[in-house]
Amino acid sequence: MKISEMIEKLNLKILTGDFEDCDVKFGYVSDMLSDVMGHAPSESALITILAHENVIAVAMLRDISIIILANNRMPDKKTIEKSCDENIIIGVTQLSAFETAGILYNNGVSGKYE
Secondary structure (H helix, E strand, O other): OEEHHHHHHHEEEEEEOOOOOOEOOOOEEEHHHHHHHOOOOOOOEEEEEOOOOHHHHHHHHHHOOOEHHHHHHHOOHHHHHHHHHEEEEEEEOOOOOHHHHHHHHHHHOOOOOO
8 A cells, every 4th residue: 555545544644744655565553662673564554652752763673664643643843853864754643543454454454474
């Protein structure tokens, strides 16, 4: 699924300016960064409520395509600046993590990877 499609389906507000409209193959939901570091696949959408700077570092480590902040969580200015510096896309949705994952799954984003 393209990020532009995610914007439409999830009513995402992109906080990081310009972005490459890449394909996202997988989805991963977690609010524990150690779990994300150990298990999230590259080229995935990370769905979380964690809106602090450490999530950017983990996204870089795992080559995450987009961070989707559920429940209308808003990061601080420093986190947004860090994401822009590192070319990590942050999108915010009013939907819950559960609803977000369901919509992505129903539109072809897989939760399975090897």
